[in-house]
Amino acid sequence: MTYVIHGATGAQGAPVVAALAAAGKAVTAVTRNADAVVEGARVAAARYSSVEELTQAYRGAEGVFVHLPVTAEEERQSYARNIVAAVGAARPARVVFSASGAPTDPAAGGAAAFLAGGLADSGVPHAVIAPTLYLENLLMPYVLDAVRERGVLPYPIRADFPVSWASHLDIADVALTLFDRPDVTGVVSVGQYPAITGPDLAEAFGAHFGRHVDFEAITPEQMRVSLAPVLGEGPAAGVAGLYQAMSTLPDHSISPENSAQKLLGITPRTTRQWLTDIGL
Structure with a gap:
């Protein structure tokens, strides 16, 4: 089984790929370019705009790390819907979603909140990483x-x-631990x-x-x-x-009650x- 990482060539996903590869895990880097080269990972081309491609990338995965790109909110909401649909169809063993500072409270609305709620409704084991800035x-x-x-x-x-x-390095530390800690679910503040x-x-x-x-x-x-x-x-x-x-x-x-410090023993x-x- 492999760990599927979105944004593997970018600022958020690259440290997660590096941390997993250093831990000896099999890693699949999800990119838009099938010819991309990602050290420590095999590459799978999948677009946020395609439920079919995302489903294929997620199927059989031990874990999926996902975050929404910085783009127009309408696009982000479309991507969130597609990710939820693909997770529901592929049923990976675990999903770790970094909200990237966006609100995850359903009352706040927005793409990140929809994605967090969709993961909760999917029944797929998951955790939401909630950094601030x-x-x-x-x-x-x-x-x-x-x-x-x-x-x-x-x-x-x-x-x-x-x-x-928090830093992207901190997010990678938390994501790596969350993949190994299925007992920790819900929102983890970082x-x-x-x-x-x-x-x-x-x-x-x-x-x-x-x-x-x-x-x-x-x-x-x-x-x-x-x-x-x-x-x-x-x-x-x-x-x-x-x-x-x-x-x-x-x-x-952050709130100390659901912090990485308390839940995972990780100090940023x-x-x-x-x-x-x-x-x-």
Whole structure:
């Protein structure tokens, strides 16, 4: 049996492939390009838009790791429906879904919530990884260049807004453990706890780079302008909308009751640990 990994050539799936391969597991990388080369994995071409292709990829799998790509919400909802249909038809042994920071509460609506609910209704053993914000967001040029050139870390959150940051490496650690822990089901929150603020982030970057770094709160609109050339206007507007909604909250912290720390004994990396681990 094999573990089927979506986004195996991307930022989220690649660390999961690496972790499984290092553990001696058979890995199938799901990509849109059948000619792609993924170290440590065989490649299977399957599109989110095809229930048939997804079903074929999932059939007989020991585990499936899935997340929804950053694209228009209408597309994400279509992809979520197709994944649920394919899981129901193929019946893999286990599914681990990373919500990538999107809300999974049915009351919130949206593609991630639909996918989480669909997995629950399918009867297929599953777990949902629920991170808040990714540390990898801080590698965007508009952030990292400002740190290096001006000694400023710009980000669209208030200076007093605590966040339970997590990295893609942390998600891979949790996914690998969840595949081996069928007793853990439902939502597993992943992120630093206690949550940290923007100035805490700036201090960690400053310590890593050996210079003073200040935090600079920017607006979601400023973020949208910076992201549009990279993601496209639609996805950039969607991301900015999430940060605008987030600005009304008191914090973006995980709950310790369903955290990876409590349920799995996994403590996410500190910001400085993460910067060291990625070799920045």
